Amino acid sequence: MSTLLSKATLAGVAALMLAGFTATAQGFFGPNSSAGLENQVQIRGKVVCTGCRLADVRQNSLHKHKSRLYQVILNQGQLVMEVEAVNNPGWLNNVLVPHLWVRGDDGQLQKLSAPETVAKEVEVSGIVTDLNLINVTEVVVRQDSEGSNKLAQQ
Numbered sequence: 001m002s003t004l005l006s007k008a009t010l011a012g013v014a015a016l017m018l019a020g021f022t023a024t025a026q027g028f029f030g031p032n033s034s035a036g037l038e039n040q041v042q043i044r045g046k047v048v049c050t051g052c053r054l055a056d057v058r059q060n061s062l063h064k065h066k067s068r069l070y071q072v073i074l075n076q077g078q079l080v081m082e083v084e085a086v087n088n089p090g091w092l093n094n095v096l097v098p099h100l101w102v103r104g105d106d107g108q109l110q111k112l113s114a115p116e117t118v119a120k121e122v123e124v125s126g127i128v129t130d131l132n133l134i135n136v137t138e139v140v141v142r143q144d145s146e147g148s149n150k151l152a153q154q
Helices: 002-027 054-060 089-094 106-113
Strands: 042-051 071-073 077-086 099-104 121-130 131-140
Touching: 054 071, 071 106, 077 089, 077 106, 099 106, 099 121, 106 121, 106 131
Parallel strands: 071 099, 099 131
Antiparallel strands: 042 077, 042 121, 071 077, 121 131
16 A cells, blocks of 8 residues: 555656646747847848849858848748848847748838849838747838938947
8 A cells, every 4th residue: 555655646746747847848938939129120231132042142242241141031032131230139149040031011021022122221120939030010111321220230
């Protein structure tokens, strides 16, 4: 009887430990998943080319700031963007590969990927849902080279 009681106690302790570990694992969402302003991002930069690949641009380009080039992938295709500033530099520093996936309203994404956007300054606003995934809420294409003062230089 005492053997049966000690086995039941051991099984109960093991079950509680397992439940505690499972709850902890389910409660961890990562650095960019908590609700709040840290998930909002504004990126300012210039579209280098549309329908192109980052590897080709880096290989064939005389860009001084090759580390600021990012492949932006959207449903309508892809483009390369030179990021000049971001309101949350910590987030961008955590992006390990220079690829950003964006999704959102087709009208906003069309403004970003249009061929006439090349060499113009753009400002992309959105919410980071995963480290490399941005839900775009607004795209502003600037005709002049003045940028927003809200963004910190990289």
